Amino acid sequence: MRILHLSDFHLRGDGGLSFRVVDTRECLETAARHLLALERKPDALVLTGDLADSGDARAYEMLRDALSPLSLPIYAVPGNHDRRDRMRDLLGAWCPADPAVAPYLCSTVEDGPVRLILLDTMSPGSHSGHLPDLVGDWLERTLAARPGVPTLLFMHHPPFVTGMGAMDEPFENVDRFAAILRRAPWVRLCCGHMHRPIVTQWAGCLALTAPAVSMQIDLDLSPEGGDTFRMETPGYLLHHWDGETLNAHVCQIPCAPTFSGPHPFVGSVNPVEG
Ligand SMILES: [Fe+2]
Ligand SMILES: [Fe+2]
Structure with a gap:
């Protein structure tokens, strides 16, 4: 089973x-061309948030138009x-939300040997993540339902300290x-938000x-670190389950x-819902 984990597109609908x-439109098109050309198609794509740069509708339409030709199951968290x-x-079917935790976009994908859990950690208007008790209760029930099954838990905000001070908000x-x-x-946390690969135990x-x-x-890795970015080769993670081992490969x-x-x-916002 192969799950491609892509994150932080930051699309702007105004061009x-x-x-x-x-x-970011060019970044999306480059990624879509690469994914379309893969010899071995993955079983699914999971997008861990910051799909838009400021939540504008056209950004989601651009994403849908670029990735739909892959004809793959796609899932997304905000x-x-x-x-x-x-x-x-x-995005419709990309966000199969369990109504028990509405309005949070949380759900599970149970049709493969690796279980996928989609967890919504977004708080409108805030840069940092949260786990309201409603979602915590849901996660607790969800994990208890299938103990020991290899599980990828997808979410935007890493809950652990990264050492890049400006990103390490509570x-x-x-x-x-x-x-x-x-x-x-048995759970593996798969996050976005950091715009670079980090591996830790938490x-x-x-x-x-x-x-x-x-x-x-x-x-x-300073107290102010994480407040600037660089243009470097973009990438994603490939989570590969061979029946015994679950590896994560960093791909360019x-x-x-x-x-x-x-x-x-500069010039971007954490949107509130209108
Ligand atoms: Fe981001
Ligand atoms: Fe983010």
């Missing part, structure tokens, strides 16, 4: 450059730059989240972040090299 530098109402309305209700995961060591589970399809955050998206930066994050 402008994200953060005044990044042609990031801090997204609007879940527009994701639900415009994750609301993180202690409850850690307590839930300590009882489910609450007894292996935890990963995916590189971005757009710009990569500058690797700066081939493109003409355009290295530049550091650039400041």
